[in-house]
Amino acid sequence: MTDSVTLQTITRTAEKQFSRLSTDDQKKVLKKLKSPVPREQCTLVQNLRRFRVFHFSASETLRISFLRFQQRNCIVDIGIHPDFDRFAKNFRGCASQPISTLKDSPIMKNQTTKVVAPALAIAETKILHDTSRGSNNSAYGELMMDVLSQICQDVIQRQVSAQL
Missing domain, CATH: 3.30.2310.20 (RelE-like)
Incomplete structure (x- = not known):
């Protein structure tokens, strides 16, 4: 035992x-x-x-x-x-x-999402605000949104792995 x-x-x-x-x-x-x-x-x-x-x-x-x-x-x-x-x-x-x-349970995944989600929401708001001031910034805003999403996914994966 x-x-x-x-x-x-x-x-x-x-x-x-x-x-x-x-x-x-x-x-x-x-x-x-x-x-x-x-x-x-x-x-x-x-x-x-x-x-x-x-x-x-x-x-x-x-x-x-x-x-x-x-x-x-x-x-x-x-x-x-x-x-x-x-x-x-x-x-x-x-x-x-x-x-x-x-390890596949939502409880392990949702906990990390709660940590990252507020930061992502703030960044999205800032990007949308900045891009709404001028159409020239539209492509930049879309690119930043893609980069931010990838960063958040990477952070979530690392945190889930660390919790297991």
């Missing part, structure tokens, strides 16, 4: 739960998901022991729950403690839920 647990997959339900968290809570979850979780931090959920569901804390108020499914550790719930209690009361397994790999 290893000393840590690596989470590899996530259910669609857990992805939706993640998207409803505040930005600060999302950052806390992502920080925990970046590296394997020490096994001693994982606790078997007593009323879900037949499914072998474990959970660990991402912060004082956040829990991440997972189980072994299709030879991989799969995240089945992400949320605050009261939400977890509801999950534990109603969980019936994850065989019928859509599952994706964690």
Whole structure:
């Protein structure tokens, strides 16, 4: 038995739960998901022991729950403690839920987009404002938009890779 647990997959339900968290809570979850979780931090959920569901804390108020499914550790719930209690009361397994790999999950991609999107919006506004002052600048504005889009895509790819 290893000393840590690596989470590899996530259910669609857990992805939706993640998207409803505040930005600060999302950052806390992502920080925990970046590296394997020490096994001693994982606790078997007593009323879900037949499914072998474990959970660990991402912060004082956040829990991440997972189980072994299709030879991989799969995240089945992400949320605050009261939400977890509801999950534990109603969980019936994850065989019928859509599952994706964690590295391909929108939660890993959307987080980086939130970082870059405001900067891109400001730059686009500036370029559009500058090009609207004179038609000679139109080609320059379009070129800058293309360059900016490529830079943002590169930044997003690097950040996603760094989070995995």
